[in-house]
Amino acid sequence: MLCRNLVSVAGLAALSIASTMPRAVAAETLEVLADGSGDYATIQDAIDAAGPGTVIRIGPGEFREVLTISKPVTLEGAGWDRTRIVSVADENLELTPDVMHALGRILREVDAQTQAKVREAVIKVYGARPTIRVSEARDVTLRGLGILRSEEVRKGGFTGDAAVDVEDSSVVVEDCAILESPGTGLAARGESHLAVRHSLITNAWGKGGAITVAETGSFDISESEIRNNRYSGISITSTSPDIRIRRCRIHGTGWHGIRYDSSRPLIEGNVFSTTAVSGIYASGTTAAVIRNNLFHHSGISCWFQNGDTIEANTFVGDRHAEPKSGITQGLQVLGASNPTVRHNIFITCENGVYVGDIGGDRPHSKSSGAVNLVGNVFQDNERNFARSDPDGEGYASVPLPQGNREQQPSFIDAANDDFRLNDDAPLAAAGIGARNFAGTASAWPQQPEEVRTIAAVNERLGREPAVDQ
Secondary structure, X not given: OHHHHHHHHHHHHHHHHHHHOOOOOOOOEEEEOOOOOOOOOOHHHHHHHOOOOEEEEEOOEEEEOOEXXXXXXXXXXXXXXXXXXXXXXXXXXXXXXXXXXXXHHHHHOOOHHHHHHHHHHHHHHHOOOOOEEEEOOOOEEEEOOEEEEEOOOOOOOOOOOEEXXXXXXXXXXXXXXXXXXXXXXXXXXXXXXXXXXOOEEEOEOOEEEEEEEOXXXXXXXXXXXXXXXXXXXXXXXXXXXOEEEEOOEEEEEOOEEEEEEOOOOEEEOOEEEEEOOEEEXXXXXXXXXXXXXXXXXXXXXXXXXXXXXXXXXXXXXXXXOOOOOOOOEEEEEEOOOOOEEEOOEEEOOOEEEEEEOOOOOOOOOOOOOOOEEEOOEEEOOOEEEEEEOOOOOOEEEOOOOOXXXXXXXXXXXXXXXXXXXXXXXXXXXXXXXXXXOOOOOOOOOOOHHHHHHHHHHHHHOOOOOOOOO
16 A cells, blocks of 8 residues: 555656646648638748747749748748749839839939949839748748749849849758849848758859858858859859858850959869859959869860869860860969969960969059969870960960870760769879769750740850750
C-alpha cells in the first residue's frame, strides 16, 4: 500500500513538473490558393496573419501581388514553373512620350537630390513595385516560386528597383526563378545575409543581381544560372569578405557576366560564356579569388589597381571572331593592375594575356607592366603574352616569363565544347586548369519572357536578331 502511494505521489510530481515546462510548438502552416479557397484570399493577408516560423504554402497559378515581409516566414510555391507572383504597373496610367519629355526638362533644372526624389516618385506612380520586398527580417525563405516584376521597358531610366529586394534581412532563396524585371532582378542591401541556391535569374533589363551589402553582410549564390540579363549578370559594390559565387552558369549578357568594384569575392567553379564584353570586369582596389572557372569565349578584364588572385582557370578564346561576335582575349591587365595569375590554361585566344594602358589620364590608368605569371600553360593563341604596340596601334607579342610554357591540354572532348581535363591528364595532376566546374548544360528551359533580352544581347554581339524558341 505504501509503495502504491509513493508511486502515485511520484506520478503526480512528474505531472506537475511536466505541466510547468514550456512545450515545443510546431510551426504553423497556412495555405493560399489561386481560387481563393485557402486559409487566406491573398499571400499578403497570410503574411500579415502569420506568426514567426509560419510556412505559407502557395498553390499553382498566377498571383498579382506586391509582397512585403518583415517577419520570419517561409513562402513555398508549387514550383517555379507552376506558382508565379507578378508585380505589374497600373494599366490605367501610361508614361507617355510627352510626359517623359516633360520629366526630362524638369530633371535638367534641379539638383541631384531632387532628381532622385522625382525618379522615385515616378516609379511609385507609373512603375511596377518590387514583387517581394524583405525588410528587417530574419530567417525568411522563398522556395519554389516564379517571380516577375513585369512591365514594358522604357528608354530613359526610371527602372532602378528590383523584382526581389532584400534589405537588412537574412533570406534563403532556393528552387526559384526570377523571370523578369525592367531594372534589377535581385538586390541585397545593408546588413543583409542572402543565400541563393538552385535558382534562375534572367531577363533583367539592367542587372541580374545587385549586391551592395555592408561589410558585415554576406551573399552566397551556388548551383544557379544567371543568364540573358541585358547589362550584367551580377554587380557587386561591397567590401564584405563573405561574398561567394560558386558553380553557376553565367551567360548571355550585353556587357559583363560579373562586375565588381573594390571588392573581394570568391568566384569558383563557374562557367562563363556569351558575354559581350567581359566574363568578369574587376575594377578598383580588388582582392578577389577567381578559381577553377571555365571562360568559354569570355574573359577577365582587370582595371586600375586590381590585385586579384586568378588561379587554375581555363580560358577558351575565339581568336577568329568578328568584332563583338566573340571574346578574343583571355585576360586583360590594364592600368596599374597587378594580379597574381597562376596555373591557368589559355587556348585559341587572340591574346592569352594582354597588358596595357587605360585610355585617358585618370589615376592608375597607365600600365605598370606588372603581372605575376606563374606556371601557366598556353596553346594555339595568336599571341600568348602581349603588350600595346609602341610603334602604332595593335598588339606586340613579348616572351613568356620563365616558368610558363606552351603545352597541349588533354580535354575530354574539346570538339564538343567539353573542356574538362581528363583525370589522368598531366596538367590535371599538376593542378593546372579548371576542373569540377558547373555543367555546361542548362537545367532551365528558355522562357518566353527572355525574348526581349536575348534579342538585345544578340544585337550587342552583332548577331542576327532572331531568337531561338
